[in-house]
Amino acid sequence: MAGAGERILVHAEEVNDRLMGVVAGYLRWSGMVVSSPQTIAVVEQLLHRQMGPAGRELVALAPDLPGATATLDPRS
Numbered sequence: 001m002a003g004a005g006e007r008i009l010v011h012a013e014e015v016n017d018r019l020m021g022v023v024a025g026y027l028r029w030s031g032m033v034v035s036s037p038q039t040i041a042v043v044e045q046l047l048h049r050q051m052g053p054a055g056r057e058l059v060a061l062a063p064d065l066p067g068a069t070a071t072l073d074p075r076s
């Protein structure tokens with residue numbers, strides 16, 4: 001997880017559902033945002049576009065990946 005001023009650089013030719021899902025999945029996995037719906041909303045607002053099914057699927061998988069921060073929100 002990035003901390004203490006570290007940054008993550010993402011390069012892609014286009015902002016698509018997969019890239020949105022990876023960004024949102026990281027936020028969800030790291031515990032920076034505690035629920036999947038909230039994470040999707042945050043990324044959609046940041047990138048000014050709606051996330052499709054491919055991206056939402058990645059967000060749904062994030063909490064189950066090794067190293068995921070436990071969530072405090074039982075609705076996620």
